[in-house]
Amino acid sequence: MRYVDDVVREVLSNMPNECNFIDYKQIPYKKEKYADFIKDVLAFLNCIESLDRDKFIIIGVENERLRKIGLKLGMPDDAAFQDLLDKISPRPCVSTGTISFENLDFGYICIPKTNNLRPYATSHSYPSNNPIVNAGTYYIRKGSKNTIADRYDLEKIFSLQNQELPILPSLKEETSREYSADLALFALIGGWNHTNHFDKEIIEKFIQEPYDSWIIRIKDVLQGEGSYINFHKNIWSTKGRETLIRNMKNSYYDYIFDDLQAVIVEVLSERNPKFDLRADERWLSKFYDKNTKYSTQLRTGLAEALPILSSMTDIFPNSSRVMLEDIISNTVHTILDTKNWEVWAGLEWYLPALAEAAPAVFIKSIEENILAVKQLFKETENDIVSRTYSGGLTRAIELVAWDPENFVHVCCVIVEVMNSEDSKEQSNLVNILSKILLPWRPQTLAPVSKRETVVKILLNEYADIGWKLLMKLIPGVITTTSSTYKPKWRTTVLDEVDHKITNLDYYLQNEIFLNLSIEYAESDSQRLIDLINVLDNISDDWRVKFLNVICADSIVARDDEYKYIIWERLSTVINRHKRYNHTDWAFSDIDIKRMEIMRDKVEPKALNVKNRIFFKSSRYDLFFSEDSKENSKQIFSFQVEAIKEILPTGLIELFKFNSEIEDSYSLGFCFGKVDQSSISCNDVFVFLDIKDSKKIDFIRGFVVGKYQLCGFDWIEEVAFQVMDKFQKAIIFAAMPFYIDTWILVENIMGDEQEEYWNLVDALPYQAVGLDDAIQKLIEFGCPIKAIDCITYQIDEGMRVPSDLAFKALTDATEELNGQRSVALYNTRKIIRYLQKQEGVAERELVRIEWMYLAIMGEEGLTPVTLERKLATEPAFFNEILCLAYKEKGAEKRVLTGKEETIAINAHRLLNSWRIIPGSEAIGELDKQKLTIWIDEMKEMAANSDRLDMGLNVIGGTLYYAPADKDGLWINKNVAELLNKREETIMRDAYTTKIFNERGAHFIDRTGAEEFQLASHYFEKADQLELNNFFRLASSMRELARDYERQGKIYIEE
Known part of the structure; x- marks a missing residue:
């Protein structure tokens, strides 16, 4: 291994960029990332560009900065890697190990060039239970990127191996x-x-x-x-x-x-x-x-x-x-x-092929039929989600954009097609173009000059789109991307698709786009803000250039309103970097000082403009201390001073200031805290406008601030003086939600108190005597607020009057449509609470469970009362059966909206029903009760001409039967019922339910899971047969054979 160690040390010494024979990893492969190891090794094994070189994966290097950090975690044992290599065919020879270099430990994986039995592929899916890497997949490395090998890659590998593609x-x-x-x-x-x-x-x-x-x-x-x-x-x-x-x-x-x-x-x-x-x-x-x-x-x-x-x-x-x-x-x-847009939509997934065949003709066809093409982005097809018919067109555009000859034209055409006032469509358009033009990963073979041309054209002809695109291309704004659609057959493009961007090209593009940002920012305040937002991402030199534009003399000469926008944003950026000056990414003290000098040049002179900054929604950005309490005190003191500076000019100026700030509530609150003995409260409330949310927020804040300063007596005094019922409601709604407020509302507002209950945020955390408030909320049409209060009672262990709970739930059914998930969560909690209470009227529970069947099944909530009624009353079961299904042989008819809703509910109930007739509280099954229920159900269902459907439903429900106390996997009373000669429909429904309960699952092309299930059900069938339930055993074997057959099909495919 000495040779390998020497090569690894040489790499660590020189630190070349990642390429077709070197890959860096920051940390070792974790167990959950072993699939990545298989992909990485496969990609190197099949790499065409480095056939004659040993390949290395070096662990302990931060690959973005090429910084050596060493192993922070231990390397997995070599045996683990060798086991993973068994998933590759032909089985390659790969070595792993660790070395020390510059007082740090590094791991390595060496893939020798002697592995020449290409192509290599995965022989097994991994992991087997939930595959990330599927069997029979070829990976290949192109430059520094791994990808799945396509047909073109494989043909090239075989041609180099002097073999024919099998x-x-x-x-x-x-x-x-x-x-x-x-x-x-x-x-x-x-x-x-x-x-x-x-x-x-x-x-x-x-x-x-x-x-x-x-x-x-x-x-x-x-x-x-x-x-x-x-x-x-x-x-x-x-x-x-x-x-x-x-x-x-x-x-x-x-x-x-x-x-x-x-x-x-x-x-x-x-x-x-x-x-x-x-x-x-x-x-x-x-x-x-x-x-x-x-x-x-x-x-x-x-x-x-x-x-x-x-x-x-x-x-x-x-x-x-x-x-x-x-x-x-x-x-x-x-x-x-x-x-005809419908023809274009019908061609959706064939458009990439047509575009690749004749790119220029494809572009011209879009231009000649642009209205039809535009419609592809508007027309939808609605399933679980709604989608347009533009997917194929987008792929086609991406494909053509690889071609230098048609690059400029196709980029301009897609803008013409997708340009819209809709912000979502604009965002989609900019995302498509930015993926193609990203400087660090351009997905086009067009030269830099053509890419610059596209951006310039868009800046001139589609200013907003062009500018948004330009901001996406600034360094550091987009750090991840996905591949665009590539040509499959145009070899002139394919041969170049995986070209590697050079540092020179990268820096040239950055310089072009940064210069364009300066040139086109002009004196547009929003564009200048956009420049401020990217200051973090650019180098010091470019930051200085940007600041010179942002704070140019022409900007300094503008009015305070204009300068405030620039000054406020710069202040936020500066303070953020001050707050985190201990981090690597924060600006240096010198940079911050330079920015402060530039910021001060555009500082507004008028205090009423400058002071708006203290009433921002995100005003905590103004401070660089990490002590939140201290920041709050400072903000409050600045806010109060701002108000004191305005008050001498009169209330009109204060109200004008309110219309210019973001946080009206804080302004009102601080105003309430300030001594205004010379100001009448009526003068303040006259300012209130029911249609103006900013004015309402101001008054709410004012009342809370004044209440904290003067106490409850002030509220009572003012409320008697104010004549308008809406103003009274606003005053009381700002008060704590508790009994003293409710009494005052009752005494002062009387018959007009509905305004209060509609306006108030019913936050019951200080309240006692909530029952009265809940009654009022229900009475005045606020059942969702009532539900929130009832939920609080349940959480706090308070007694909940069931009649109020039922009434709130009944009134809330329509309002809950489209409501926040919290309201639905609270609704489920109340139903679950009622189900557990003794003495609650069953009739009411049945009604509520029926109304809320659509939200059952989540968070453990089931319609137990309805299910129990089904299991004990065959007549009720038949009633629901008739709501869900038409008579056998009856003609299909169009249901009214109400009938359709009822039928859907009935289906939901029957499909979710799990309580088996004859079930006892102790978990056993009473055979006599089950038999009686079945007999009565059959008679009633036959009379209503729905017997087959009844047998189907009960057959499926029997799936939930418990195991038998003697050890058989199914209760013997249920097995005996299902085994009867005449119960064919019930048996079929039972095995169908077993099959359906498997649910969504990953397909393993080895069929392993299907064969395992087949074995499982064959075993269950054997147990049934040994207990004399041979007909049910036969049905279970049929189910097992279905799984066995499906496994064989997966293997064939």
């Missing part, structure tokens, strides 16, 4: 000659669904012979060794399509490409009939039989034929290159030449 074997020569014409056409089609007669019809049109005779020859090829053709689950597809087309190049003529154009246009121009449906129904298009005529496989195959052919137009000896290029361009233009 999935792209060459046909036997005699087979190739015999079927060359058929294979040539197959390669152009790419794939289709063998069961789709529309696919067959269009293929017949293309091949110009009956499909059935042609497919016989294709099947002959499929049987041969080394076939490029694949047939699986009635889907025909190609393996190594590009290679097949190249091999068949002599079989292509101009007329074939002409015929192909006609077919592609016909297939891809089809409007998707799902757009006949409403937006919230489109995701159910298959259910409504609103599908495109042609299969997804055929549409994908034909769409991808265009970029594949465009990447090899010069290889066909019997076809004109120019003519083929024209055919591809004309095809793309014909498909996209439509003003």
